[in-house]
Amino acid sequence: MDRSNESFEDAFRIIPRRLIGKGGMGEVYEAEMHGVEGFARPVALKLIKEEYSTRPDFIRLFVAEARLAALLNHPNIIQVYHFGRTGIRYYLLMEFVEGMDLEAFIVRHRLLRKPVPPEVAVRIVTGILKALAHANDVILPNGSRTSIVHSDVSPRNVMLSFEGGVKLGDFGIARAAEESAASPGRYMGKPEYLSPERIEDGVSSPAGDIFAVALVLYEMITLHHPFYNEDIERTMENVRYAPVPAPADLVPDIPPRLSTIVLTGLARRLDERYADAFQFLDALQELISRFLAGSPPALSDYMSELLEE
Numbered sequence: 571m572d573r574s575n576e577s578f579e580d581a582f583r584i585i586p587r588r589l590i591g592k593g594g595m596g597e598v599y600e601a602e603m604h605g606v607e608g609f610a611r612p613v614a615l616k617l618i619k620e621e622y623s624t625r626p627d628f629i630r631l632f633v634a635e636a637r638l639a640a641l642l643n644h645p646n647i648i649q650v651y652h653f654g655r656t657g658i659r660y661y662l663l664m665e666f667v668e669g670m671d672l673e674a675f676i677v678r679h680r681l682l683r684k685p686v687p688p689e690v691a692v693r694i695v696t697g698i699l700k701a702l703a704h705a706n707d708v709i710l711p712n713g714s715r716t717s718i719v720h721s722d723v724s725p726r727n728v729m730l731s732f733e734g735g736v737k738l739g740d741f742g743i744a745r746a747a748e749e750s751a752a753s754p755g756r757y758m759g760k761p762e763y764l765s766p767e768r769i770e771d772g773v774s775s776p777a778g779d780i781f782a783v784a785l786v787l788y789e790m791i792t793l794h795h796p797f798y799n800e801d802i803e804r805t806m807e808n809v810r811y812a813p814v815p816a817p818a819d820l821v822p823d824i825p826p827r828l829s830t831i832v833l834t835g836l837a838r839r840l841d842e843r844y845a846d847a848f849q850f851l852d853a854l855q856e857l858i859s860r861f862l863a864g865s866p867p868a869l870s871d872y873m874s875e876l877l878e879e
């Protein structure tokens with residue numbers, strides 16, 4: 571018997587096991603998705619805050635973004651499985667990444683007073699850029715193509731798996747929040763990763779994502795954030811006007827070519843910045859082949875050594 575068009579109501583059960591973090595939109599849990607006969611798989615559950623869950627305009631934009639994000643299927647992207655609701659709170663189910671986020675990775679290096687080695691940092695950033703490049707050209711179910719802007723590239727949205735994977739999560743979500751009346755005029759992304767043009771005219775673009783990636787690279791190899799200030803207004807002023815020291819002037823071991831690449835990603839003028847993830851990747855590829863000789867340590871080995879130190 572042909573069962574197409576029949577629906578299976580028998581839903582899976584989700585059991586949150588451990589709170590792993592809180593962000594702007596809600597809490598994230600390590601959870602299990604249970605089927606029948608003891609079948610279970612690990613998932614990450616993001617429970618959207620009640621104050622957002624009860625805003626129809628926010629939910630509408632959030633669903634639109636989540637629907638796009640669910641189309642992304644790439645090894646460098648945290649896969650979105652499901653969007654649902656329990657009581658009045660909406661939730662997202664995602665691939666659970668066993669590992670550490672890039673912020674924790676950077677904090678660990680700060681504690682050890684040891685910048686991330688250039689070859690390791692370049693490898694991580696290459697993963698982030700491959701995710702963005704994939705999202706640059708997505709085929710929709712109707713066959714048309716679209717480009718998904720991330721709009722919140724920052725260390726906490728990058729997971730490093732203990733197996734050595736680099737995975738970018740939370741595509742487009744910050745933009746949905748900003749554009750809805752649930753948070754009028756508020757930037758949901760972290761202010762220190764906003765691009766100057768986004769601060770000036772509020773527009774998210776692939777070039778803004780590039781700026782944020784370059785910042786993340788800068789931060790890893792120097793352990794210094796060129797714009798951060800405790801005061802948000804000052805941070806945003808710094809993003810627009812503060813002089814940016816060349817990474818090679820802060821840390822002597824940084825290859826000058828890498829320093830130039832980072833500064834190109836951080837150019838305030840759009841015609842001086844890499845236009846998209848592909849251009850940035852090309853520059854890094856050339857750097858790897860010419861200046862970062864020798865194969866870098868596997869990320870998984872590097873992480874386990876880092877955690878032992």
Ligand SMILES: Nc1ncnc2c1ncn2[C@@H]1O[C@H](COP(=O)(O)OP(=O)(O)OP(=O)(O)O)[C@@H](O)[C@H]1O
Pocket residue numbers: 590591592593594595596597598614616648664665666667668670671722726727729739740744758759760
């Ligand atoms: N899929 C996942 N697998 C494992 N851990 C995750 C996953 N998604 C998020 N986390 C962890 O949960 C923390 C909180 O994530 P969340 O996205 O809620 O906040 P955020 O990234 O700090 O802020 P934002 O709301 O801007 O995304 C992250 O920093 C990360 O350590």
Ligand SMILES: [Mg+2]
Pocket residue numbers: 593726727739740
């Ligand atoms: Mg996040």
